[in-house]
Amino acid sequence: MNWAVAIKGACLAAMLALVGGSLIPSARAEDVTLTVWSHEADEPAKVAFRDQVASDLEKQHPGLHIKITWFEKNGLYTALRTALPAGRGPDVFYLEPDQLHQYVTAGYLLPLDDLVNWNQIYPWARAVWQENGKSWGIPQEVNDNVIYYNKDWAKKLGVVLPVGGQLSQSAFVDLVKKARAAGMVPIAQGVGDRPYPGAYIIGEALLHKLGKEDYAKLWTGKLSFSDPRVVEVLTWVKQLVDAGAYPKDFMTIKLGESFYYFYSKPGALMLPMGSFYSGRAFAPPDKGGQPADFPLGIMQYPAMDGGACNNCQTAGIGSSFVINAATKHPKEAAEFLDAMSTPASGAIWIGKVYEPGAMKTDITQFGGPHGAYLSELMESQKNVDPFIGMPLDLMTDGGCKDAFGQVLNSAFPGGLLSVDKAVQMMNAACYQH
C-alpha cells in the first residue's frame, strides 16, 4: 500500500471534516443556549436563586437552555477582560457599577432601555446603571452599609442599643477601647482579597461629616483630602486604629474569612459590612454560616460631631447583570434579566438571600428562619437618608482606585500611615486641582 498517499488522504479527510462540520448548524433553529457568567460562587443562597430562575425560564421556553458558569469575582473580571476583546464572551454576565464606565467606553455592553421591563426595578437603582443617557445593567442586589454586632458581647460592655441605633463618635471610640480591654477583637475586618472593606468606617464617617454633595465631590476628585473636615474624620479613625480596633491579621484576612472571624472563631464585637452579609452568614453553620443562636444586632455608623448628614447611609448596588453587545441572543438574554427581576423573583430572592433587592417587592410579608433579621434590617433603615454608590463606584481613574485600595482600604486602617501621609497620597492620586 502506498502509505504516503494514505496518510495524505487521511489528513485531507480530517481537515474537511473539521471545516465542513463547522459549517453545519450544530442545533435546530429553535434551540438556544444562553451563556451566563456570574460571581457569587461561594454564596449558596444566590446560586440557588439564579439556578431556580434559570430552571423556571427553561420550562416556560422549551428549546432555551441557560448555562451558568460560576466564578469568584476577581476570576470573573479577569476572564471577561480576556474573553470580551477576543469576541468569546458570554451572552449575559455579572457586573458591578464600579465597572460600568470602562465597559461602556469599550463598547462591550448592550443598552437595555428598550429590552427589559423597567417597571419592575426601582428608578433610583436603575439610575446607578445609567451613563450617556442609557441604561446598561439591571441591578439586583441592594447593599445597605451597616455595622453588624454581637448583642451579648455589647451588653457585657454595658452597651445596649435599639435596632438601628447610633453611637456618637466618642462613644464609639470608648466601645472599641472597652472591647480591647475585655480581650475582645473590636472589629472583624480583612482586606486580603477586596479593595474596599477596610474603608467602610472611613467612608461612612466621611459621608456623615461632609454630607452627600461634598462626599461625592471627594471621590470624584473635586474636593481635596486636605479639607479640614476630611482630616478631622481621618484623625478620629486613627484613634480607633491606635486603640486596636482591627485585628492584627487585617491585611491578610479575606472577606469571607472576616465573616467567620466575626460570628465564630475567634469572634469579634462588630463587623462593618454591606447587607450582603446574609448571603454567606445564613448558609448552614457546617458550611460556614453563623451559628443558629448567634445574637446578631444591627447598628448605624457613628454620628460625627458637627456632621452634615448623620442619618445618611451608603446604599450600594451590588450584583447586577448586563448583556454582551456581541450576543447573538439579545431577546433571550433580556428575558433572563426580566425573569430575575419580577416581583415573584424578588420574593424568592428575599426568601433565599434575606437581602433587599432592586426589584419592586413588598418585603414586609416575609417570615422564614431569618424573617426577624430582615424585619430588623428594614427597621434600621427607617430614618436613613440613602446615598447611592460606594466610593469605588464613583471613581473612574484607575490610579485613584489603586490608591484607595492601598491607602484608605488597607494601609491607613492597618496602622501603617499617619493622617498626613494618607492625605498626601490620596491627593496625589485622586485630587484634580
Place this chain on the structure above:
Amino acid sequence: MPQPAMGIRLPPAVVSWGRSSVDVWQPSPLTLTLFLGPAVLIFVGFTAYPVLRTFYNSLYLVGPKGAATFVGLHNFSQVLRADPVFWTAVRNTAIFTLVGTPLDVFGGLLLALCLFAGVPFARSLRVIWFLPVLMSYVVVGIIWVWIYDYDWGALNLLLHAVGLGRLEHSWLGDPATALWAVMAAHLWKWLGFNMIVFLAALHALPGDVLGAAELDNCGWIAKAIYIIIPMLRPTLVNLLVLSFIGKMMIFDLVWIMTQGGPLWSTETVSTYVYKRAFDWNTFDLGYPSAIAVLWFIIIIAFVLVVSWLLRQRDRLEF
C-alpha cells in the same frame, strides 16, 4: 532509488537524502511535518504569537474592541518617567532576585553537600527537602499565609512557645517584613530543586579525583571549596541563571500571599503588569505591554551579563 547498505530495505515512502559512512533512516518532509507540526503550532500559538503581539501592543494605545492608535515610544516614556509604582516594583523585584538567587542556589548546594557527605537519614531528608518542589505555588502560598497568621500561625506560636513572644509579628501585614516573608516561602519551595540538581552533579564527579584528594589528606571543607565547587561550576552557573530568571518574573506566590501589598511593598513587575492589564479601569493593553517589553529586555540583558561574568575562563582537566 539508492539502495541502503547492509541489505536493509527501506519503505518506499522514505527517501534517503544522501549517503553517509553509516546509512541512517532519514525522515521525509511529510513525516517531519506530521510529528513536529503540533508542537510547532502550539509554540507559535501560545508563545511566539503572544510575545510578538505584546511587542506590537506596546507601541499602541489599544482601544475598545482592539482599535489601536500608534503612539510610538510614548508608553515607554510614561513608564520610565511618570510611574512611581513601576520603580517601586523594580526595586522590590531586584531585592527579591539579588538576595533570593544566591540563597536559593547556595542553599541547595549546601543541602546537596550534606546528603553527598552521607548524613544520617539522608534518604528521608532528600524526600522531605524535595517535597515542596512538587507543590503548586497556590498551595505553597496558602500554607505560608497560615504559617504567618498573627493569631494562630505556626511561626508566632513557636516564638511564643520558646519565650520570644515579643517577636510576634504581622509578617505579611508590615511593609518592612512582607517581602522577606514571601522570599522565605519561595526559598522553601525551590531549595529542594537546586539540591537535587547539585546532588546529581556531585554523583557524576569523577571518583578518582575525589579519591586523590583524600589520599592527600584534604579535609572535607577544603575538598568542597577547592575541588568540588570548581568542578560544579557549569551546574552552578546554569542554576544561578535559571533562578535569576525565575525570580525576575515572580508572580504566583506574591499574588496568592499579598497581591503586592501592603502599600506596594511586595509589588513586583509581574504583579504590576497584571494589575495594569486587568485591574485598572481601562481595556488598554498598550501600557502594560510596554512594561512587559521593558522588563523582557532588562532580563535578557542581565542574563547575558551574568553569563559572561561567570563564564568558564579555563578548562578543567581531570
